[in-house]
Amino acid sequence: MKNLSKLLLVSILGGTLTLGSYKMFFEEETSTGLPPVSNTTAELIPANYSGNIYGTNADFTEAAENTVNGVVHVKNVAVFKGPRTMRDLIQGNYSGGKALQGAGSGVIISPDGYIVTNNHVIKEANEVEVTLNNNKTYTAEIVGADESSDIALLKIDAEGLDYIPFGDSNNVKLGEWVLAVGNPFNLKSTVTAGIISATARDLNTRDLTSQSFIQTDAAINPGNSGGALVNINGELVGINTAITSQTGSYIGYAFAVPSNNTRKIVEDIMEYGDVQKGILGIRGGNINPRAVEELGLETTQGVMVAEVTEGSGAEKAGLKQGDIIRKLDNIDINKFSDLTGYINSKRPNDEIDVLFIRDGKKREAKVTLTKFETYTIEPIKIEVSNASKEELQELNVENGVRIHRTLSPRLPAEELVGTIITAIDNKEVASVSDVERIFRNKNLAEDIVITIVDRNGEKQRMVWR
Secondary structure, eight states: OHHHHHHHHHHHHSOOOTTSOOOOSOOOOOOOOOOBOOOSSSOOOBOOOOOOOOOTTOOOHHHHHHHGGGEEEEEEEEEEOSOSSHHHHHHTOOOOEEEEEEEEEEEEOSTTOEEEEOHHHHTTOSEEEEEOTTSOEEEEEEEEEETTTTEEEEEOSOOSOOOOOBOOGGGOOTTOEEEEEEOGGGOSSEEEEEEEEEEEEOSOTTSSSOOOEEEEOSOOOTTOTTOEEEETTSOEEEEEEEEOOSSSSOSSOEEEEEHHHHHHHHHHHHHHSSOOOEEOOEEEEEOOHHHHHHHTOSOSOSEEEEEEOTTSHHHHHTOOTTOEEEEETTEEOOSHHHHHHHHTTSOTTOEEEEEEEETTEEEEEEEEOEEOOEEEEGGGTEEEEEOOHHHHHHTTOSSOEEEEEESSTTSOHHHHTTOEEEEETTEEOOSHHHHHHHHHSOOTTSOEEEEEEOTTSOEEEEEEO
16 A cells, blocks of 8 residues: 555646546656637537448548538738828828738538637637638637637638538547648648547646547648548548647647547537536546556556545545546546546536446446536636645645646746645635635736745745736
8 A cells, every 4th residue: 555655646746637637657758849730500410430441542532522611711810900101100090900810720510600620720819710612701700719628619600501520539440541621831721631640649748738639640730720630431530739840840740639529619618608527536647567566457558546536426436546447438448548538528417437447356337527617817817726635635735726727828837737826815715616706806906916835835925916
């Protein structure tokens, strides 16, 4: 048990994810960065995956023809008012104009004009312009976005559009042919082919986000961001999002948000206005050779439970520290990103079957996911979540909320994420609800004073003016 405690300490030093879990026993992975790259209602039309086995002479023409009109060019436009010439300045003419801030791609997912793209494509846009493959241009409304998954939903005023139906990303296979459709370098309607290189790919195990990308060798470049990754049947299996590259251009690896996760985010935005995040209620991580040797494990795959959150669905279902999760429903769990990817496609109150190993024996449990509560302190761009009893004990504090993530590049995420806020304006806080109540009644013209306990247990006061 002492050895187990030592190994589980790794997870305590890690950061919390949207799953409410820690990563432990890390397998080292490196990344060079993530450059951004028929019904008339809003109902999303599903498509069944055929499971065909493709030969080397697979014909891509039908899939390309069926999808190219469902991918659009998305332009992030800044609108400004001011004099454009010296004469305008003298005459007081402030007609203004527009300037392109960035461009990417988007995928039409319904015939009445709902479009999925990446959040980084439309972030901080004053206006979003969408150009269809037939060169028709529309001004798009930003319906909603989820920064953590880098997915955004747009709407244009149009009917009878060609769209790409959702496929089941849980069914994609290694080596399966896929097409990337988008607008790289503003080259409209570009189609590239490749295969599924990996699934549930986490590019950086230490960046405190729950990544679970589909990896492909289909060429994706800046401008492809937000475009479609489709299978040979023309079904959407991913939203092209990132590349790893020292040059900013494609070097053989590209990554897409799985379609099941994308669809869940879109449906949440449509129905609730934001993303409903469910948590299993455990902290844990990958198993590495050291854990196998020191703990005498009989498996090298799965997610080892480091801690079960009090009051969570996992606790109520009987999961315990040291259990090794091997399956969620019918999805094999070989590593942490398999688990996070599947959980992120579910909602609070969804019930899932968990197959786990305890003392060398397989066991099963039904776990009801609970809601992951967060609150964004908008004036200072910090998102907080409820802190567990163990997190508070670790820093020797009696109350507080945890800084889950920072929302501004100006804030030092490495220093702030994982710290505990114990008071705001000298008022103690013990939950997300306390924080929300303080800011609901606060005059935002006044200073914001936050008391933080850092990872070393030292108390600091921070003032925002």
